[in-house]
Amino acid sequence: MATQATLNDKRSVHQSADDGVNKDLVRLAKRFVLFLRSEESSFLLADQVPKTIERFVKQESIPKDDTLKSLEKLYRGCQEILLSGDYAYAFLRPRIGIKRYYRLHPEGEDFEPVSRGQYLFAKDEYVQGYDMASKRGLVIDFSSFYDSFPTVVDTNEMGRGMTVLNRRLSGELYRDRDRFQNALLKFLSQFELDGRPLFVNNHQMRYETFQEDLETTRSFLDGHPEEDAYEDVAHDLRRHGFEPGWGAKVSDIRSNIRLLDKVLQSADPDHVAGLIGKLPLVKNILMVSPHGWFAQENVLGKPDTGGQVTYVLDQARSLERQLKVQFSESGLDITPKIVILTRQILDAQDTTCNQVREKVYGTDNCWILRVPFRNLYGEMIPHHVSRFQIWPYLEVFADEAKNAVLAEFPGVPDLVVGHYSDGNLVAHLLCEDFGTTHCAAVHALEKTKYLFSDLRWADMEHDYHFSLQFTADLIAYNSADFIITSSFREIGGTNTEMGMFESYETYSMPGLYRVQSGLDPRLARFNIVPPGVNEEHFY
Known part of the structure; x- marks a missing residue:
């Protein structure tokens, strides 16, 4: 999957340029690589790339023309540049949520897209040497577990997992309403809290039989004062299939049962979210x-x-x-x-x-x-x-x-x-x-706090045990049903910096394993919940 996605994005390197500018850009990029080799700069991180380009332009007297602008645009958001063997590799991040990997050979005519696996091999080769990197080791790829899991299309929706899932659920309701209606009724009729049945009698398992009781109940509630307590209508509610949990007084019960009716009949995600938020499930x-x-x-x-x-x-x-x-x-x-x-x-x-x-x-x-x-x-x-x-x-x-x-x-x-x-x-x-x-x-992920904590993990193992912690992160956060963070930045980062979770998507710990797909920030599992204000201390 990663290889195909990368290949499909090849056009992005030159998508706005004609063939002449393409060739000029490749020549200038090769010249930039030679400059890196002359400086013995074999590995650059995101914050070093623009500074190195500035130095290259000044020392090599590069004219400030369209080709230079194309080079600067190409490396804008670049996270890493790696020189390994004859090749120069680049990990490009043109915008939030998009990653591309390329390499350039001194005799090549264009930028060559590479897969995540190829890029990680190059990083291992940089650290371990070719012979050690070539040994077959553990490769981790969680992507197949999420083949049918909803993902965000618009990166602005990263961190709004519940919204995306409610929309997905509503879409399934629209496509197969009978199946959804019966599944929801089955859940409501089987739900218990403290061994006490709530919401719907367990004989209400089919929407066809429940619909009549639902309409009768709504009419019956309309004839009661809004301030009447649940106890005043409990007997009649049970007779028509409704258990406790819909409200303390008639106005609340009426509103919530009306909302249930809307969910069963429509595919509005706001209604679905509203109903789930009203039910006491925990x-x-x-x-x-x-x-x-x-x-x-x-x-x-x-x-x-x-x-x-x-x-x-x-x-x-x-x-x-x-x-x-x-x-x-x-x-x-x-x-x-x-x-x-x-x-x-x-x-x-x-x-x-x-x-x-x-x-x-x-x-x-x-x-x-x-x-x-x-x-x-x-x-x-x-x-x-x-x-x-x-x-x-x-x-x-x-x-x-x-x-x-x-x-x-x-x-x-x-x-x-x-x-x-x-x-x-x-x-x-x-x-x-x-x-x-x-x-x-989440609170924090240590990988982004310590420079080269993945590539140089072995040097830090005695003090930090990152081999254990990063593995624990992969297991725990992939197995979680949903994840809460305090900000978008923790998930998707900024235009120039990767987010904490994004940094776990593709990385290598040479000699331990390579992660081709670890934690995917585009999955609809992330929800932003900013730290709240303590109202007792806020004026």
Whole structure:
């Protein structure tokens, strides 16, 4: 797939130029490559390319004509230039979400498009030499898993995954309305919370039989005052197939059932999104944040401890408030519960990190649950462990945490939210066992923070263990059901810089593996949720 996409984009190098300018551009590009070799500049990064072109123009007295403008345009947004053997390779990013790979030979007549695999081989050859790079190794390509998954066409929609998916769902409703109607009714009739059936009786499995009850119910509700409580109409609602969950009073019940009718009859994505947003589908939420010192006092400023702790605690409080409002407006006497799973540190210093269970301040039913790290012999690790060193402990941690979580709720949570790389790897392992929806909250990806952390990973392995962390990122974020980030920049970057996720799409760790398709930022899995303002401290 990557090879074909690259070949199809060959025209982009010269798409606005005639043959004469093409030849002049190729000659000038070859001259630029010779200049790089004379400077022994065999690898340029994005910020170095324009500066090097400026130096080339000045030192070589290049006339400022249309050919130079074409060269500058060609390398605008260029992420890497690599000299390997006789070839000069270029990784071009002409705009957000578009990547192209080319090479130029001193005897060649044009720029030659290359596949992602060829480009990654050239990078490995640059680091390891030809013989080592030629050895067959592991190649990772997740693209086939997403063959039928919706992607964004307009890059401005990166980070609006729910909007794209609602539009896709509405399109399927329009194309096969009977199938969609019956599938939605089946979901509503089988849904339970706390073992209590909600929304629709389980005998309402076919739209044909449900439609008559729906019309009767709407007429019946129109005859009741808007302020009547659910209890005043509960018996008649059940008689016509409706269980609790549609509202606390008649005005809300009437509005929500009308919305259900619109969804069943139309293909409007706004109606679909509106209905899903109204239904109380989640009660128990597990949040996972293992690394650092996770507590409510005396921890900020300690190693690996900062904004993420504050963010997770604020998110827990906010989610509890929202769920309580939703249950109240739905007419349900249900108390939500949120558990933050983190690591127990026995040598807790002046913190509460040694406590197994701790209530979150300012909440009714939010708790911090701590599980220890253990070594190969099952002994607890008493001291703090750096976030770069925790990878050997996480699988055993997840296994022990599973039983603790099941006892805490009890039962499986309705949603698991992983935080950062380690939290999302543990969330992935737990969701595999629970069969629960996995939401991945990113916070940060280390790959873009450390220069050459992929190409030179082996030199940094002792201190950072990037081989483990980047692999964990590939597993956790590809397995997540949806991903939330705080900004578009984290996903798609800017016109000149790649986004955090975009940097994981194609890369190589020489001697370990090559990633031809890792994390695709164009998939409709990403949703932007900017950090909210704490209203209690905002004037």
